[in-house]
Amino acid sequence: MEWSITTNRDWSTLEQTFSWAADMQHVPQDSIHHAEGDVAIHTRMVLEALQAMPQYQLLSPQQQQILWAAALLHDVEKRSTTQQEGDRITAPGHARRGERTAREILYTQVSTPFVIREQVAALVRYHGLPLWILEKPDPIKTLLEASLRVQMPLLALLAEADARGRICTDQRDLLDRIELFSAFCEEQHCWQTPRRFVNGLAQFTYFQKENGSPDYIPYDDLKSEVMMLSGLPGMGKDTFLKKHYPGLPVVSLDNIRRQHKLKPDDTAATGWAVQQAKEQAREYLRQGRPFAWNATNITRSVRTQWIDLFATYKARVRLVYIEVPYKDWLHQNKNREHAVPQKALMHLLQKLEVPAPHEAHEVTYVV
Known part of the structure; x- marks a missing residue:
């Protein structure tokens, strides 16, 4: 029997069961990017969009449960990070904080196997990455680091559901960015599996040093x-x-x-x-x-x-x-x-x- 965060997906039941779900209805969003309304409305739309996607329906039952839980939790910490900046509303750092909250919820409130919990937490952490990967200081290193923690096809599906589950004028641009992200993963050999390194030393050296190459094989002089x-x-x-x-x-x-x-x-x-x-x-x-x-x-x-x-x-x-x-x-x-x-x-x-x-x-x- 596969794991699930809940067996009842009715939204009113979710709000009664989880205080963090109830909190979403009180969190405003910027009308330019989220004309649909608050975080609760957006999250419900994301869940509906996800379940309607053909790629989601082709996943295994367990993968569906993992992705659905991540979609439910992806904006959980907009409640603690949302702020007004002039006439705009932002939520800086909500994904990073959301990862920790998702981990805590799935450890203390919903009994979850470690591997599944960490997959959900990583999806929450990186849910915006497909939209912004090319704007990172080192896109390749950022991508490869994420690939060690999260399955990229699932991440792309979550990002697509996030883009479709909103009302905005730039939705087509968001979807195009996700397509480019998928192609970038293929190019960097981390779409279906994490990027492979020759050994642990090569992997560690690449992520520790700047301007390195993932194909570099360092000399092992460890003592x-x-x-x-x-x-x-x-x-x-x-x-x-x-x-x-x-x-x-x-x-x-x-x-x-x-x-x-x-x-x-x-x-x-x-x-x-x-x-x-x-x-x-x-x-x-x-x-x-x-x-x-x-x-x-x-x-x-x-x-x-x-x-x-x-x-x-x-x-x-x-x-x-x-x-x-x-x-x-x-x-x-x-x-x-x-x-x-x-x-x-x-x-x-x-x-x-x-x-x-x-x-x-x-x-x-x-x-």
């Missing part, structure tokens, strides 16, 4: 390996290391805090702990010894900071993301020695950015 853990508190990172890598040295921010009795909410103390951890890591890196970097690392900006350091010392970075189902997570945290208050857990969950496949030499999902 050591760092296992970088990523996951919310209470997911079982310590247990994972003890079970699978009992002899591997570990640099842990939490251990440093506990050894020195530092409070997690003390900013100055946290800064000191980070410096201590960085020096420990540098010592292992200078010696060429493998080790584990154990911290939450739940945002890309934090991960990038450390991965750049490790790469400077020519270390191969294996990024391991760890996750358990929502109820198990709450139970594990409650029963651990250093439990985190649930309010703090929910705050961290809202910030979570699951590692993307291109962030390290190797990215593994233990879920």
Whole structure:
């Protein structure tokens, strides 16, 4: 039986079931691009347009459910980003924030397999990409990064439904842009499958450096390996290391805090702990010894900071993301020695950015 976000697609039922769906009717949109009205009207029109598309009807039942859920959620965070700029209405960053919200909803409210959840979240994140890809500073790199996370035919269908599910004067231009996007994907060999790289080092090097070529094969002069853990508190990172890598040295921010009795909410103390951890890591890196970097690392900006350091010392970075189902997570945290208050857990969950496949030499999902 395939997964679905809901078995009842009646709009009034959706509003009664999901508060975020009810919020859509109160969010205005710019009349030039959305003369149809508010976000609720637009979302309903997008869903109707999607289900009427022949390409959608040819998808497998599970693909249809994934795409329908993404269409329902694609503008979920216009509620928090919409603003008035003179006589215009904009919603900057709604797709990026919508990705995190979609992930949270499908983790806490609707039981969703990890792979399906991340497909929906990625579709929400990139739903505008087919319209604006050629205006990006580096269109090819942006496209290839997205291709590692989302199936491009599904993304193009979502963008087309988004364009058809509105009233505007430039709809033909929007549809033409989506056709160009599909051709661009074909040209860059990422339409049906993600762009293939020779190996993890080639992929990592391409996304880390500017003005690179996806066909470039770098010389492998890496000297050591760092296992970088990523996951919310209470997911079982310590247990994972003890079970699978009992002899591997570990640099842990939490251990440093506990050894020195530092409070997690003390900013100055946290800064000191980070410096201590960085020096420990540098010592292992200078010696060429493998080790584990154990911290939450739940945002890309934090991960990038450390991965750049490790790469400077020519270390191969294996990024391991760890996750358990929502109820198990709450139970594990409650029963651990250093439990985190649930309010703090929910705050961290809202910030979570699951590692993307291109962030390290190797990215593994233990879920």
